[in-house]
Each structure stands twice: as C-alpha cells, then as structure tokens.
Amino acid sequence: MSKTLWCVFIALITYELFLLRVQGHCCCDQDDNEQIIGPLGRPGKAGPKGSQGHAGESGRDGRSGIGGSKGEKGEPGICDCSEFVVSQKLMTVELLTWTWISHESNIYGYKLFQEAKTYQQAMEACEAVRATLACVGMRIPTVRETVKSKVLRSSGSTGIWIGLDDLASKGHYVWLDGVVSTRENTDWAPDEPNGASERCVELRNSVHEMLNDIMCSDTFHYLCEKLY
Structure with a gap:
C-alpha cells in the first residue's frame, strides 16, 4: 500500500473516532429499530432583553427588562441502524485494537x-x-x-x-x-x-x-x- 493511501486510511479512522465521540454511539434492538441514544443538543442562546419601561409623569424612564432564559437542550440524535452503517462503525472501533502492518499492496x-x-x-x-x-x-x-x-x-x-x-x-x-x-x-x-x-x-x-x-x-x- 502506498504511503499516501496509508495516510488516508489512518485519517479515516481518526475521523470516525471523532464522530463517535461527538455524535455518540449507535445501539439497535433485536429488530434493528432505531434507538435514541445520541448526545443532547447544546442549550439555546439567551432570549432578548425585555422592552424598556415607560417614563412616569415626572420620573425617569424605567430600566430595561431582564434577559430571557437560555433555551432548552436539543433532542438526542437518532441512530442509523442499517446493517452497513453499524458494521462500518464496529469495524472502525475494531481496527484500533489490532496492530497494523503495511506491506506492499x-x-x-x-x-x-x-x-x-x-x-x-x-x-x-x-x-x-x-x-x-x-x-x-x-x-x-x-x-x-x-x-x-x-x-x-x-x-x-x-x-x-x-x-x-x-x-x-x-x-x-x-x-x-x-x-x-x-x-x-x-x-x-x-x-x-x-x-x-x-x-x-x-x-x-x-x-x-x-x-x-x-x-x-x-x-x-x-x-x-x-x-x-
């Protein structure tokens, strides 16, 4: 295997590991139904500040309202439980537990x-x-x-x-x-x-x-x- 192809192979494994860490891992039941096991989404941004209060007859303008609370966390991701996707993820994890030796092709x-x-x-x-x-x-x-x-x-x-x-x-x-x-x-x-x-x-x-x-x-x- 050429040095370039070997580098591409290592890069693909590294990328798959990154995806597994960021996106969570897939787990399917006996009927290959999709299981919701992805990580929770990030919290939403804080809401906008409330509108400024009205001035009294002789007083100053009221202060602005408090900022809105952060949005709720997103829903967990949905696993793709197709046989091909699952086998590819399992293979990626498995590859890292073996000692790999490149020789010719x-x-x-x-x-x-x-x-x-x-x-x-x-x-x-x-x-x-x-x-x-x-x-x-x-x-x-x-x-x-x-x-x-x-x-x-x-x-x-x-x-x-x-x-x-x-x-x-x-x-x-x-x-x-x-x-x-x-x-x-x-x-x-x-x-x-x-x-x-x-x-x-x-x-x-x-x-x-x-x-x-x-x-x-x-x-x-x-x-x-x-x-x-």
Missing part, C-alpha cells in the same frame, strides 16, 4: 490474545473474530520481524500459536492458508522440527524468536491475523 492486522488455549481452541477463537491464526505475514521476513518487535517482545508470552501444522500428513508442514512450508518461508529454530509427536507450531519468545514444533495439546497464547 496488503494490510495485515495482528492481535495477540493472552489466553492459554490448545492449538485447536486457538484456531476456533481466531475464527470467532473473523480471523485466522497468523500465517501469511509469518512467511514474509519484514512483516514477521515487525510482528515480533511490536507484538511478541512486549507481551511477556513465552510462546504463541501461529497457523502452521503437519496434522494432514505427518512430517509435511502446511500453513493454514494452504501454502506448503519450506525452509525459505518458515523461520525454524536450529534443529527444528524434531518431535514425532509434536505436530503444531509455536513462535517462541526465546531462541531468537524462531519457530518450534510442539504438541498440539499444550496451551499457549495465540496470534490472530486479519487481511483487509
């Missing part, structure tokens, strides 16, 4: 979930947030190193699940998107993979943060990946 979003799960449980958890265990970016050195520096090294996790295993055919590792593992696209630690019963793969926060085969029943934190 793609944008990869990563999120580390610090919950101990087995490999199968981690796969299902990523699918639940419309993502997959990280695999595409793990094959690209520049993306992989950025993920390590921005996500893994600051997490305190000893190891995390990524989307690579040999469950379909023992000894033949395949990434979750169907790409066959090779020495060129897989950052194995020295002498790995080496365990006959170790069929799944973790990204270590040790040994230079390289890949290690391990038993799928072990529990680790896991890294999900989204492509937009």
Whole structure:
C-alpha cells in the first residue's frame, strides 16, 4: 500500500473516532429499530432583553427588562441502524485494537490474545473474530520481524500459536492458508522440527524468536491475523 493511501486510511479512522465521540454511539434492538441514544443538543442562546419601561409623569424612564432564559437542550440524535452503517462503525472501533502492518499492496492486522488455549481452541477463537491464526505475514521476513518487535517482545508470552501444522500428513508442514512450508518461508529454530509427536507450531519468545514444533495439546497464547 502506498504511503499516501496509508495516510488516508489512518485519517479515516481518526475521523470516525471523532464522530463517535461527538455524535455518540449507535445501539439497535433485536429488530434493528432505531434507538435514541445520541448526545443532547447544546442549550439555546439567551432570549432578548425585555422592552424598556415607560417614563412616569415626572420620573425617569424605567430600566430595561431582564434577559430571557437560555433555551432548552436539543433532542438526542437518532441512530442509523442499517446493517452497513453499524458494521462500518464496529469495524472502525475494531481496527484500533489490532496492530497494523503495511506491506506492499496488503494490510495485515495482528492481535495477540493472552489466553492459554490448545492449538485447536486457538484456531476456533481466531475464527470467532473473523480471523485466522497468523500465517501469511509469518512467511514474509519484514512483516514477521515487525510482528515480533511490536507484538511478541512486549507481551511477556513465552510462546504463541501461529497457523502452521503437519496434522494432514505427518512430517509435511502446511500453513493454514494452504501454502506448503519450506525452509525459505518458515523461520525454524536450529534443529527444528524434531518431535514425532509434536505436530503444531509455536513462535517462541526465546531462541531468537524462531519457530518450534510442539504438541498440539499444550496451551499457549495465540496470534490472530486479519487481511483487509
């Protein structure tokens, strides 16, 4: 993605956040009926001063009347509960909780979930947030190193699940998107993979943060990946 398009993308997210803060957030009931949950309008301006009093027969003119009270606050805004608008707002908020990495024509979003799960449980958890265990970016050195520096090294996790295993055919590792593992696209630690019963793969926060085969029943934190 070009630098210009990336800047536009960031600007759109910032603008959406501003709108959410100023206009309130949308909430729809089960039938997608509109709910009045916008913020109250600003108070109206003060009313004009009263007219000047009449002069007495021998007295001076009376003083002007007191100014009118401020107008009442405006009515709350009405949410637009159409499916498209709601999904766009949810996506905008969601984008800010992922670590975004720009590479060529793609944008990869990563999120580390610090919950101990087995490999199968981690796969299902990523699918639940419309993502997959990280695999595409793990094959690209520049993306992989950025993920390590921005996500893994600051997490305190000893190891995390990524989307690579040999469950379909023992000894033949395949990434979750169907790409066959090779020495060129897989950052194995020295002498790995080496365990006959170790069929799944973790990204270590040790040994230079390289890949290690391990038993799928072990529990680790896991890294999900989204492509937009």
